Every structure is written in C-alpha cells, then in structure tokens.
Amino acid sequence: MAVPAKVIDVWMQHPTLEFINHPMFESLRRWMGVDRVTEDIPLDLTVAMMDQADVAVGLLAAWWGPGGPLISNEFVAQCVDQRPDRFRGVCSVNLWRPMEAVREMERWVRGHGFVGVRQVQWFWNLPPTDRRYYPLYAKCVELGAPICFQVGHTGPLRPSEPGRPIPYIDEVALDFPELVMVCGHIGYPWTQEMIAVATKHANVYIDTSAYTARRYPPELVTYMKSNGRKKVMFGTNYPMIPPAKCLEHLPDLNLDPETADLFLRGNAARVFQLEG
Numbered sequence: 001m002a003v004p005a006k007v008i009d010v011w012m013q014h015p016t017l018e019f020i021n022h023p024m025f026e027s028l029r030r031w032m033g034v035d036r037v038t039e040d041i042p043l044d045l046t047v048a049m050m051d052q053a054d055v056a057v058g059l060l061a062a063w064w065g066p067g068g069p070l071i072s073n074e075f076v077a078q079c080v081d082q083r084p085d086r087f088r089g090v091c092s093v094n095l096w097r098p099m100e101a102v103r104e105m106e107r108w109v110r111g112h113g114f115v116g117v118r119q120v121q122w123f124w125n126l127p128p129t130d131r132r133y134y135p136l137y138a139k140c141v142e143l144g145a146p147i148c149f150q151v152g153h154t155g156p157l158r159p160s161e162p163g164r165p166i167p168y169i170d171e172v173a174l175d176f177p178e179l180v181m182v183c184g185h186i187g188y189p190w191t192q193e194m195i196a197v198a199t200k201h202a203n204v205y206i207d208t209s210a211y212t213a214r215r216y217p218p219e220l221v222t223y224m225k226s227n228g229r230k231k232v233m234f235g236t237n238y239p240m241i242p243p244a245k246c247l248e249h250l251p252d253l254n255l256d257p258e259t260a261d262l263f264l265r266g267n268a269a270r271v272f273q274l275e276g
Contacts, residue, residue: 006054006056006057006265007053007054007055007056007057007234007243007247007264007265008055008056008057008058008059008233008234008264008265008268008269008272008274009050009055009057009058009059009234009235009236009238009243010059010148010182010184010207010209010233010234010235010268010272011059011061011148011184011207011209011210011235011236011237012046012058012059012060012061012235012236012237012238013060013061013063013071013237013238013239014041014043014046014060014071014075014076014079014087015037015041015071015239016040016070016071016075017037017039017040018070019063019070019071020037020041020239021036021037024156024157024158026157041239043079043082043083046058046238046239047083047086049238049239049242049243049244050086050243052242052243052244053242053243053244053246053247055236055243056086057086057087057088057274058086058087058088058238059087059088059089059090059115059116059268059272060076060079060080060087060088060089060090061076061090061092061118061148062075062076062089062090062091062092062118063092063118063120063123064092064093064094064095064119064123065120065123065124066096066123066124068094069092071092073089073091073092073104073108073114076089076090076091076114077089077108077112077114080112080113088113088114088115088272088274089108089112089113089114089115090114090115090116090117090118090148091104091105091108091109091114091116091117091118092117092118092119092120093105093117093119093136095119095124095126095130095132095133095136096132098132098135098136099135101135101136101139102135102136102138102139105117105136105139105140105143105145106139106143109143109145110143114145115145115146115272115273115274116145116146116147116148116182116272117136117140117145117146117147117148118147118148118149119133119136119147119148119149120149120150121149121150121162121163121168122150122154122156122158122159122160122162122163123158124162125158125159125162126162127161127162127164127168128149128162128168128169128172129167129168129171129172133172134175137172137175137176137179138176140179140180141176141178141179144273145180146180146181146182146205146271146272147179147180147181147182148181148182148183148184148207149163149169149181149182149183149184150163150183150184150185151163151164151165151169151183151184151185151186151187151190151194151206152185152186152187152188152189152190152191152194153188153189155210155240163185163187163190164190164193165183165187165190165193165194165196165197166190166193166196166197169181169183169194169197169204170197170200170201173197173200173201173203173204174201177201177202177203178203179203180203180205180271181201181203181204181205182205182206182207182233182271183197183198183204183205183206183207184206184207184208184209184210184235184237185207185209185210185211185237186206186207186208186210186211186216186217186220187206188211188217191217191219191220192219194206195219195220195223195228198223198228198231198232199223199227199228199231204231205231205232205233205267205271206220206228206231206232206233207232207233207234207235208220208232208233208234208235208246209235209236209237210235210236210237210240210241211241211246212241212245212246212248212249213246213247213248213249213250213252213253214248214249214252216253220232221253224253224255224259224263225255225256225259229258229259229262229263230262230266230267230270231267232263232267233263233267233268233271234246234247234263234264234265234268
C-alpha cells in the first residue's frame with residue numbers, strides 16, 4: 001500500500017523547552033528513553049521528521065493550562081510564519097477567562113488563519129461538559145473551526161477521567177450538534193465508546209495521535225474500513241512519536257487505496273478546510 005504524497009498530521013507540537021521538560025511528561029520521557037532536554041529543538045528538525053514519512057502538512061498545537069501557556073499561540077504563529085508551506089496553527093485559550101478566550105479564538109482563527117482550537121481537558125482536570133467550555137463551543141461554531149480534545153487515558157501524570165467519550169463527548173455533541181469535534185488518542189481503553197459516539201454524531205471525528213499503526217485496536221481498524229472511512233484521521237502527537245514510526249506498520253492494516261487516502265489526508269483536509 002503506497003502512502004499518499006500529501007499526508008496531513010492533525011496533532012503535532014513543535015515543543016518549547018518548558019513543554020517537553022514539564023514534570024507531568026516524566027512518564028512519556030521515560031517511555032521515549034530521553035533525559036531532560038537542554039537546547040531548543042530547531043524547526044528544521046521537525047520538518048525533517050515530517051519528510052521521513054511524507055507528511056506534507058502538520059497542524060501545530062498551542063497548549064494552555066491553569067498555569068498559563070506551555071506553548072503559546074504566538075510561538076505557534078512564529079513557526080507557521082517560518083514554514084507556511086508545511087504548517088497550520090491550532091490555538092489554545094484560557095478556560096478561566098471565557099471572554100478573553102473567545103476573543104483570542106477570534107484573533108487567531110480569523111486574524112491569523114489558525115484552523116482549529118485545542119483544549120487538552122485533562123490538563124485542566126475538567127471534563128468537556130464543564131460550563132467553562134461552553135462559550136468556546138459557541139465561538140467555534142460561529143468561526144467554523146473544529147475543537148480538538150484528547151480522549152482516553154492520559155500518558156502524562158494527570159487524571160484520565162476527563163478523557164471519557166461517554167458521557168462527556170456524547171453530551172457536548174447533543175448540546176452542540178453543529179460543533180465539529182476531533183477527538184485524539186483514539187479513546188483507549190474506551191475505544192468502542194469513542195467509535196459509538198463518532199458513529200452517532202455527524203460532526204464527531206477520531207484521530208490516531210499517540211498510537212503507532214501496529215497498536216491501533218482491531219475495532220478501530222474495522223471501523224476505518226467500514227462505516228468509519230470518513231471519520232478517522234491520522235495524527236502522531238510528535239515529538240512524543242515520530243511520524244515515520246507511526247506509519248511504519250501501516251501496510252499491515254490492509255487498507256484499500258481510497259480508505260488509506262481518506263485516513264492519511266482526505267478526512268483532515270475536509271474537516272479542517274485545508275483543500276486550498
């Protein structure tokens with residue numbers, strides 16, 4: 001199975017030192033076999049890692065949490081400005097200040113061309129049904145921008161409960177049927193719940209970030225090949241996993257060419273409006 005020439009990675013970070021060295025990622029650094037990072041990672045290295053896997057475009061995420069940004073929207077914008085041919089921005093905002101948050105969303109999506117909003121709910125230890133998110137949902141619908149969450153357990157040292165697809169993603173989709181939600185990390189160990197929610201709601205999608213192709217649960221692969229062909233998109237969670245490692249065993253899934261193209265490029269291009 002050939003990899004399409006224009007793979008889109010829907011969940012990446014170009015990490016700051018504050019981000020990659022944060023204590024909550026100690027478990028991930030242990031799994032990756034890396035020590036504390038002392039020098040900034042060049043943007044050219046991130047591009048080189050993308051090139052190894054034929055990733056043409058990466059969606060770079062900002063990270064806001066209760067203590068402030070670990071990766072600021074301004075930093076993401078600088079990366080995109082350096083390589084607008086390879087990156088699109090995904091902003092993140094302060095849940096504690098809802099009016100400031102929606103103004104920031106307006107600024108980055110309409111003013112700077114960012115293509116979505118990411119709120120990592122376990123970072124706040126608040127499930128997506130918390131009232132603090134609701135102004136953001138209304139603004140996302142107004143802007144036509146997807147909101148991106150993590151579903152499933154947390155690898156970082158934070159509680160996993162906010163990542164449950166049922167009831168949280170399901171209830172938000174009932175309250176905001178026009179809201180486009182892209183749910184990263186496949187929902188494990190609640191993958192079947194995530195598939196059920198994505199099947200039930202027209203505007204709920206799954207991305208495979210944080211998992212290599214050989215670790216996709218069988219039920220997810222079956223979904224990708226059947227009624228979920230237009231519901232699942234590729235993501236890495238770089239730098240935690242390089243794109244080439246994520247895709248190394250993709251041929252073993254035996255996806256037909258059309259399904260592979262939808263998974264690796266087409267669904268993301270449509271959902272994040274990247275067709276141009």
